[in-house]
Amino acid sequence: MRKSLLLSVASVFGLASLPYTLAWGAAGHEIVATIAQSYLDSRVLNTVCSILASDVEVDQIRGDAPCYLSTVASWADKIRNHARWSGPLHYVGAVGDHPSDNCLFPGSGGWEGRERGNVLDAIQNVSSILVDFARVSTPSSATVIAAPEQAQEALKFLIHFVGDMHQPLHLTGRDRGGNGDKVSWDGRVTNLHSVWDTSLIAKSLRTISRNYSRPLPVPALESSLRGAIYDPYVRRIVWEGVGVGRGTGRWESEANSWLACPGTSHSAHGQEAPQEVLAGAPRRKPVSRGPPQTSDSDILCPHAWAAPITRLTASLCGHQNWTTPNSPHTTCRKDAGRGSRNYLELDTPEYSGRIGKDWVLRSC
Numbered sequence: 066m067r068k069s070l071l072l073s074v075a076s077v078f079g080l081a082s083l084p085y086t087l088a089w090g091a092a093g094h095e096i097v098a099t100i101a102q103s104y105l106d107s108r109v110l111n112t113v114c115s116i117l118a119s120d121v122e123v124d125q126i127r128g129d130a131p132c133y134l135s136t137v138a139s140w141a142d143k144i145r146n147h148a149r150w151s152g153p154l155h156y157v158g159a160v161g162d163h164p165s166d167n168c169l170f171p172g173s174g175g176w177e178g179r180e181r182g183n184v185l186d187a188i189q190n191v192s193s194i195l196v197d198f199a200r201v202s203t204p205s206s207a208t209v210i211a212a213p214e215q216a217q218e219a220l221k222f223l224i225h226f227v228g229d230m231h232q233p234l235h236l237t238g239r240d241r242g243g244n245g246d247k248v249s250w251d252g253r254v255t256n257l258h259s260v261w262d263t264s265l266i267a268k269s270l271r272t273i274s275r276n277y278s279r280p281l282p283v284p285a286l287e288s289s290l291r292g293a294i295y296d297p298y299v300r301r302i303v304w305e306g307v308g309v310g311r312g313t314g315r316w317e318s319e320a321n322s323w324l325a326c327p328g329t330s331h332s333a334h335g336q337e338a339p340q341e342v343l344a345g346a347p348r349r350k351p352v353s354r355g356p357p358q359t360s361d362s363d364i365l366c367p368h369a370w371a372a373p374i375t376r377l378t379a380s381l382c383g384h385q386n387w388t389t390p391n392s393p394h395t396t397c398r399k400d401a402g403r404g405s406r407n408y409l410e411l412d413t414p415e416y417s418g419r420i421g422k423d424w425v426l427r428s429c
Contacts (some may be wrong), residue, residue, distance in 0.1 A: 304388025
């Protein structure tokens with residue numbers, strides 16, 4: 066395996082998620098992985114599949130059977146109950162961030178939580194593990210090369226974390242990313258975070274045009290699909306959004322810039338960030354605590370890719386209050402309406418309708 070192959074894998078996951086990551090429950094993560102796979106060079110895909118091949122849960126990888134990255138896209142969520150140390154690695158929140166009153170990323174106060182214990186640093190960390198694993202030359206004495214099972218874990222985390230990074234409510238600490246804000250969806254009580262994680266995408270999948278139930282003249286995409294309920298939605302994103310196979314698309318003018326990393330050529334810590342983000346796991350050295358900074362590197366540029374998502378959140382909120390019904394990031398206080406259980410309904414033309422019409426979800 067060559068280092069360049071893994072570098073390409075890391076970059077492509079950024080490409081596949083930036084403009085059109087959807088909601089981020091199981092379906093959303095699988096959609097991100099499916100689109101990412103359609104952009105992978107065959108050599109890169111072979112490398113990725115070889116890393117995943119020893120996973121007995123990935124039953125698609127058997128001999129000549131196709132390899133689907135979507136089969137492991139939700140793995141990082143499935144292990145959270147017994148790997149509680151990994152929980153903070155799915156999100157990041159700036160100290161003092163409180164949209165729409167104050168939108169920070171991260172601002173002078175840095176990030177909440179423990180040092181390097183957030184989704185941005187986790188992406189940089191697992192990417193560096195994969196690159197070290199793929200090195201051909203003799204590593205320096207200071208470098209510890211990951212074992213195959215560690216590389217496999219890092220790859221599954223990478224697939225998942227880049228999706229998480231583009232869910233707007235994974236990038237704000239207010240009300241625990243919306244988990245603390247009760248709302249109503251189709252008459253049922255839920256919370257704002259769950260609406261963005263699952264409800265919005267479920268509605269999108271139900272309302273997709275039947276035209277996309279048929280294969281597109283895009284072989285790379287069609288070979289990445291596996292007959293899932295979201296296949297038509299993936300086709301629409303690639304066809305109408307990126308313009309693959311038709312020459313024009315909503316984001317055609319932006320596509321070439323999605324892989325750009327305008328950050329520094331070194332870690333924002335001033336040195337190569339150590340592989341300690343996963344240190345909360347058993348038998349791993351714990352990291353120190355302190356005000357975290359932002360980690361970026363030549364491998365990936367997670368901070369630069371996530372920043373536009375926070376700007377989108379701020380622009381949608383504008384100067385409106387977080388509780389204003391006209392804002393796509395709205396909720397209501399427990400004492401709003403006619404009683405404590407009369408929560409604001411979000412499955413309305415003003416809220417979910419606007420998100421669908423303006424492709425807000427797919428612009429994250």
